[in-house]
Amino acid sequence: MKATFPHLAHLDIALGVLYPTLGVEIVPPPPISKKxxxxxxxxxxxxxxxxxxxxxxxxLEGIERGADTVFMAGGVGPCRFGYYGQVxxxxxxxxxxxxxxxxxxxxxxxxxxxxxAIKVMMGGRFSLVRAKRAVTLAWQILRFTEExxxxxxxxxxxxxxxxxxxxxVEETLDRLRSVEEIRTLANIRDEARANLRDFPxxxxxxxxxxxxxxxxxxxxxxxxxxxxxxxxxDLGVYVHNSVxxxxxxxxxxxxxxxxxxxxxxxxxxxYLNRFVGGEGIDSVGSTVRYAQxxxxxxxxxxxxxxxPEVVAKGIMNQVGKDYDLPILHLAIDEHAGEAGLVTRVEAxxxxxxxxxxxxxxxxxxxxx
Amino acid sequence: xxxxxxxxLLFYRFYYLWKTFLEELGQEVVISPPTNKPxxxxxxxxxVEEICFPAKVFLGHAHYLKDTVDMLFIPRVVSFxxxxxxxxxxxxxxDLVRNLFDVPADRVIDDEINMRxxxxxxxxxxxxxxxxxxxxxxxxxxxALREAEEAHRRYRRRVRxxxxxxxxxxxxxxxxxxxxxxxxxxxxxxxxxxxxxxNIIQKVHEMGFSxxxxxxxxxxxxxxxxxxxxxxxxxxxxxxxxxxxxHILRSRPAEVKGFIHLVxxxxxxxxxxxxxxxRLFRREKDLLPYLRLEIDEHTGEAGLVTRLEAxxxxxxxxxxxxxxxxxxxxxx
Numbered sequence: 001m002k003a004t005f006p007h008l009a010h011l012d013i014a015l016g017v018l019y020p021t022l023g024v025e026i027v028p029p030p031p032i033s034k035k036x037x038x039x040x041x042x043x044x045x046x047x048x049x050x051x052x053x054x055x056x057x058x059x060l061e062g063i064e065r066g067a068d069t070v071f072m073a074g075g076v077g078p079c080r081f082g083y084y085g086q087v088x089x090x091x092x093x094x095x096x097x098x099x100x101x102x103x104x105x106x107x108x109x110x111x112x113x114x115x116x117a118i119k120v121m122m123g124g125r126f127s128l129v130r131a132k133r134a135v136t137l138a139w140q141i142l143r144f145t146e147e148x149x150x151x152x153x154x155x156x157x158x159x160x161x162x163x164x165x166x167x168x169v170e171e172t173l174d175r176l177r178s179v180e181e182i183r184t185l186a187n188i189r190d191e192a193r194a195n196l197r198d199f200p201x202x203x204x205x206x207x208x209x210x211x212x213x214x215x216x217x218x219x220x221x222x223x224x225x226x227x228x229x230x231x232x233x234d235l236g237v238y239v240h241n242s243v244x245x246x247x248x249x250x251x252x253x254x255x256x257x258x259x260x261x262x263x264x265x266x267x268x269x270x271y272l273n274r275f276v277g278g279e280g281i282d283s284v285g286s287t288v289r290y291a292q293x294x295x296x297x298x299x300x301x302x303x304x305x306x307x308p309e310v311v312a313k314g315i316m317n318q319v320g321k322d323y324d325l326p327i328l329h330l331a332i333d334e335h336a337g338e339a340g341l342v343t344r345v346e347a348x349x350x351x352x353x354x355x356x357x358x359x360x361x362x363x364x365x366x367x368x
Numbered sequence: 369x370x371x372x373x374x375x376x377l378l379f380y381r382f383y384y385l386w387k388t389f390l391e392e393l394g395q396e397v398v399i400s401p402p403t404n405k406p407x408x409x410x411x412x413x414x415x416v417e418e419i420c421f422p423a424k425v426f427l428g429h430a431h432y433l434k435d436t437v438d439m440l441f442i443p444r445v446v447s448f449x450x451x452x453x454x455x456x457x458x459x460x461x462x463d464l465v466r467n468l469f470d471v472p473a474d475r476v477i478d479d480e481i482n483m484r485x486x487x488x489x490x491x492x493x494x495x496x497x498x499x500x501x502x503x504x505x506x507x508x509x510x511x512a513l514r515e516a517e518e519a520h521r522r523y524r525r526r527v528r529x530x531x532x533x534x535x536x537x538x539x540x541x542x543x544x545x546x547x548x549x550x551x552x553x554x555x556x557x558x559x560x561x562x563x564x565x566x567n568i569i570q571k572v573h574e575m576g577f578s579x580x581x582x583x584x585x586x587x588x589x590x591x592x593x594x595x596x597x598x599x600x601x602x603x604x605x606x607x608x609x610x611x612x613x614x615h616i617l618r619s620r621p622a623e624v625k626g627f628i629h630l631v632x633x634x635x636x637x638x639x640x641x642x643x644x645x646x647r648l649f650r651r652e653k654d655l656l657p658y659l660r661l662e663i664d665e666h667t668g669e670a671g672l673v674t675r676l677e678a679x680x681x682x683x684x685x686x687x688x689x690x691x692x693x694x695x696x697x698x699x700x
Contacts, residue, residue, distance in 0.1 A: 044643075045639050045640060045642065045643035046639075047631075047633070047634075047635070047638075047639035047642075048639045048640060048643070049636070049639075052640075074599070076602055077452075077453045077601075077602030077603065078453035078454070078455060078456045078459065078602060078603065079456065080636050080637070080639075080640055082602060083599075083601050083602070083640050083641075084640075086597075086598070086599050086601075086640075086644070087640050087643055087644060090643075090644060090647050091643075091647070094647055094650075094651075103599075105599065108451065109599055271463065271467060272460060272463045273463070274444060274446070274459060274460070274463075274480070275459075276456045276459045276460040277453075277456040277459070278456070280456065280460065304418070305418065305634050305636060305639070306636075307455060307456040307457055307636040308456045308460075310416055310418050310419050310457070310634075311416075311419075311456055311457055311459070311460035311463070311464060312460075313416050313418070314415070314416035314419070314460075314464045314467060314468055315460070315463055315464065315467045317467070317468075318467035318468070331418065
C-alpha cells in the first residue's frame, strides 16, 4: 500500500513523520503548483469550491507518482467539505484509476467503516502504545510548524533581513521532516525559538496591524492565497492569523475543546448565534476579537461560493460598521489573478495607513 | 400582531404549516406578494453579492416586508430530517436579515427548528419556542401545531398528487396533465417560483411534457433508492433530488422521458450533488436525456428557451431513432 493525502499548509510534514512510524508507506503529493490546480480544475465540478479542486489535483499527482491509496477526511456538514471525498472518489473511479479511497468519516455513517478506516490509516495493526507515541509526535510537529509560521508572520514587518528570516524558517521546517523522537523535536524547537527571538529587529512605532480570518484551507495555504502573509509583511504590516489547523482538529475531536474557537464563538454571539458550517462563525468571532484588540484591519479569505463564509461576509460587514474596522474580503478561486489581488491588498494597506494618520476613531469614542 | 412571512426559500415547503400555526395562535399573517422585478432589485441591492439567487430573492422579500409588519417570521430551520441539514445560508438567514437590514433582534422570530439530533423532539421544541412568544398556554400551542401539521400533510399530499404549489397558494391556472413527462430536479424554491425560473414549467408544458418535481415522488421510495449511494449527502433537499433521480432511474417508468436539472449558479450543495447525478447518468448503460440549467439574476429568457427547445428536439429524436442510437459511453 502506498498512500497519498491532500496538502494543507504544513500538514505533510506532520503526516510524513506519522505514517512511516506507523508502518504505512506514503507518497506525498508534490507541492501545489499551477499543474496541480489545472489538473483539479479540469475534472472537478465547475461550481465546486476551490479546495476540492486543489485537493483533487493533489490526489491525481500522488497517483501519478505511484500511490494506490488515498487518505481523506469526511464530515457531517453542512459545509461542503464533508462531501468532498465522495465526489472525488467518483471522479477518480470514472478516470479508470484503480485506487483505494480510505475516507475517515464521522462514526454516524457507520462505526464499522470508521474503525476500518482508522485501522488502515494506522498501518493495519492496532497498537495503542505505538499509535500514541506516533500521534503525539506528529501533533507536536504540526503545532510547531504553526508556531514557526506565526513567528514568520509577525516578524516579517519588523526585520531588515527578510531573506534570512525565510531561510531560517524553511531550514527548520526541513529539519522537522526527519525527526523521529520527541527529544530531537524539543532540541530543534528550542534552538529555533532562541534564534527567532534574538533576530535583529527594527524598533518601530505605530505598526499597522492586520488580522486574517476565513476558511481554514484558503487562509493557510500560501501557494493558493498568493502568500498574502508575505505580501502584507513586505508592506510593513504586522500580521496575525486566527486560522489554525491545530485548533480545527481539536475542535472536531470529541472530549477536546479549542479555547481559541470557544472564545470566538462567544464573541460572535450578538451577530451570529449559531454554527453555520465550516468556519463561518469563527470568522465573525475573530473579527470581533481583532476589533477588541485594536487591530487596524481584517482580511477575510475564502473560496469563491463558500457557503458559510458568504453568510459570515454579510454579517461581518455589520461588525465592521459597529467597531469602525475596515475589512477586505478576498474570494479566491482558479480565476483569481495575482496582480489584481496585490493591487487590492496594497490599496487596503494605503487606506489603513491614511486612517492611522488622520487619527482613527477610537473605540471609546464610539462608546465601546 | 402582524407577522410577515417572506416568500422565498422554504416558503413553498412550509407555507401552510407556518400560516396555520400562526393563525391558530391568533396572529395575523402577511405574505409578501409574488416575486417581481422591484423585489428582486431590493435583494440585489441589499444582499451579499455572492449569495445564491434564491437567497437574494428571499432577502428582497424580507426587505419589502420589514417595515410593514410587526415581526418577521424567519425561523432558523437547521434541519427538517433526522441526521441532515438544510443549507448554511438558511441556517444563517435570521442573522443575515438582522445584520444586513438593521432589524432589531426582537422583531425577528428566529427560533431554531432542529430535527438533526433529536428528530421529533427538536421539531416540537422549535414550535413551542415560537408559540411561547404569543401565548403562555403550552397545550394551546400543541393544539395549534397539530392543526398546522394536519394542514401541512394535506398540502404535501396534494403536491404529491401533482398540484403545483403556486396553484394552491396563488390560485394560478392548473396545467392539464400530459402523457409524456420529464422529471424536473431542483430545489423547491427554484422550481416552484415561476418568476425566477422564467416560467419553465409552463414552457416545458407547452412543448408537450408534464413536469414531475422531487416533491411529487413518494418520499419513502426516494429514500430507499438513496441507499444505493455509499454516503448520501447531509443536505435534505439534495438528498430528495438525488433520491428521486435514482428512484426514476431504477424503476424507469415509461412516461418519464428525460431529466431537467435546475440549479442556481451559487448553489453549494447542488454543485457537488449535481456532479454525482451527472456522473451516475453517464455510468448508465441505457442513458436518459439529462439537461442541466443554471439560473441566476443574469440569465436571459431567450437563452433558456433555446436550450429547452434543443433539449426537447434531442429527446424526440432519440426516442424516434432508439435502435440506431449509440450511447456515448459505448462508442468511446
